[in-house]
Amino acid sequence: MRYSEMFLPTGREVPSDAELISHQLMIRAGLMRKLTSGVYSYLPLGYRVIRKFEQIVREEMNRAGAQELFLPMVQPAELWQESGRWVHYGKELLRFRDRHDRECCLGPTHEEVITDLVRNEIKSYRQLPRNLYQIQTKFRDEIRPRFGVMRCREFGMKDAYSFDMDEAGSEISYRKMFDAYQRIFTRCGLNFRPVEADSGSIGGKYSHEFMVMADSGEDAICYCGACNYAANLDKAEISRPAENGPACVTPPIEEVNTPGVRTIDEVCGFLGVVPEAVVKTLIFSADGTPVAVLIRGDQEVNEIKVKNFLGCDLLELADDAMIRKVTGSPRGFAGAVGIKARIIADYSLLVMADCVMGANREDFHLLHVKPGRDFLIADHADLRVVRESDPCPRCGAEIRFARGIEVGHVFKLGTKYSKAMRAAYLDREGHERTMVMGCYGIGIGRTVAAAVEQNHDADGIIWPLPLAPYPVIITPVNVNEKALFSAAEDLYNALEANGMEVILDDRDERAGVKFKDADLIGIPYRVTVGPRRLAEGKMEIKTRRSGEVIALPVSEVAAFLKDLVLRT
RNA sequence: CGGGGCGUAGCGCAGCCCGGUAGCGCGCCUGCUUUGGGAGCAGGAUGUCGAGUGUUCAAAUCACUCCGCCCCGACCA
Structure with missing residues (x-):
């Protein structure tokens, strides 16, 4: 064309x-x-x-x-x-x-x-x-x-x-x-x-x-x-943890006053504990039914896993009304003890034996909560988002x-x-x-x-050959020089006769403009037809991706290109 | 839908606060010169300033409404 x-x-x-x-x-x-x-x-x-x-x-x-x-x-x-x-x-x-x-x-x-x-x-x-x-x-x-x-x-x-x-x-x-x-x-x-x-x-x-x-x-x-x-x-x-929790003696539950303390960060700061010791209780609405999802304080719930586990159609975080209904308190103080909802827990709860959680009472949290003793978990499952520190679930190696x-x-x-x-x-x-x-x-x-996205540089697209709109573009440096332009046309006709898809840049533009456009549209091979090389009876073939340039005798260019393009 | 931004020539933008003349670069058209990495000079064309309503002697500029587009969150090839 x-x-x-x-x-x-x-x-x-x-x-x-x-x-x-x-x-x-x-x-x-x-x-x-x-x-x-x-x-x-x-x-x-x-x-x-x-x-x-x-x-x-x-x-x-x-x-x-x-x-x-x-x-x-x-x-x-x-x-x-x-x-x-x-x-x-x-x-x-x-x-x-x-x-x-x-x-x-x-x-x-x-x-x-x-x-x-x-x-x-x-x-x-x-x-x-x-x-x-x-x-x-x-x-x-x-x-x-x-x-x-x-x-x-x-x-x-x-x-x-x-x-x-x-x-x-x-x-x-x-x-x-x-x-x-x-x-x-x-x-x-x-x-x-x-x-x-x-x-x-x-x-x-x-x-x-x-x-x-x-x-x-x-x-x-x-x-x-x-x-x-x-x-x-x-x-x-995420694999189920091997051990079933530390065999420690958990002191009895203690309720502490935590005015206005809602988030995990605030709880940790106020009580002087680490997030790993806190249990986060998230109330979800699963097709309208409340479900409490428990997870360790430093970890994040994967809603897709929860949705798949429950087999529900619509899963969303509960609104304030539902939270108040199941916990009896405003948002920020939910906990598993005494909650009026089905409780499911991430595997991370399996190894927790003395934790901090909301008290289901405004401005209160509980210390020394022990799952199994103080409340019952209906199901444990893999419900959290993976982190870089998690091992591969198949072989245990590092994950990237x-x-x-x-x-x-x-x-x-x-x-x-x-x-x-x-x-x-x-x-x-x-x-x-x-x-x-x-x-x-x-x-x-x-x-x-x-x-x-994967194949470009500062000048534009670099098409992989199989996707290239045209594999080859011929760029006569000056269309007003008759001998030069007709050499370019001859090559163009020869390639077309070979059934190749090729662009002849016959525009009366300066060479720089044509080079920039050829680079931008990402044609894999560009044949430059210019006076210097043509005087030696040669043309240049430039590879878009590598920038590599080779000069070949005019008579060999067509066969060379055909080989390049058909090889793949 | 919630939060933020933008709409002025084909493209990229300025002008808007502080109302009065619509502007710049690129592109486009004509001519001459130029011709191996986005040329130079000279001349030229192109706008319902997103739309509507209002305020005003006067609106791209102020106010209100609507529309469109983009970005951040919930979806999927």
């Missing part, structure tokens, strides 16, 4: 509303433009990158035995009512009514539609397993879109759904997708890591997220330096923290949707059985943004 004919608006100014470097560069390099909050247009150059990535995704999905289809974006409310998500999905689901006043929504994901399709068409074990996928636009009315295409409302996603006869089959399907994802992100040249994850509102048994490592990533992950354990911080497990961008997620759904929507088949014996499902997503635009 001739640059002069391209729709490629580049800019030298950093857009004022872009925070992340990938967002800034994607705007400056003319890859995309914002239409409205969380909604973006891809320009020709950006769309090329998108299509490159989609092609890699397609190839690997097909290789893994999945089949591509295309599902509707507009979906009827009935399906969502059937799965139960019409109520549970919340405001992210964009709902509207058509002219007949029928309730509809824009698909934020497609479990309902695919399950409906499959249950209508697949009736026999002979037709299983199946894995169906699509690359489609999703709409999620995000609370707060940000970071450009990284977290937007309308976005492209590859979503795949597997249907198996049983759990064992589903495990195999899951593994295939896991492996396909490894290949996809490896082919893109990304530094990534699969981590164990919480399955969130999509539901299901367990899942892995694929994280592109980036300090700017929204997700915190931890991983083990010794074994291959890695998990989202929300999910990271990092940040990442979630570009893919694989879920084992079990029978959550197939049961609710009655997706069943007849087995060999003629018995009706429920299909076992899995679902597998990849954020298309987000992966591209993550690639930019």
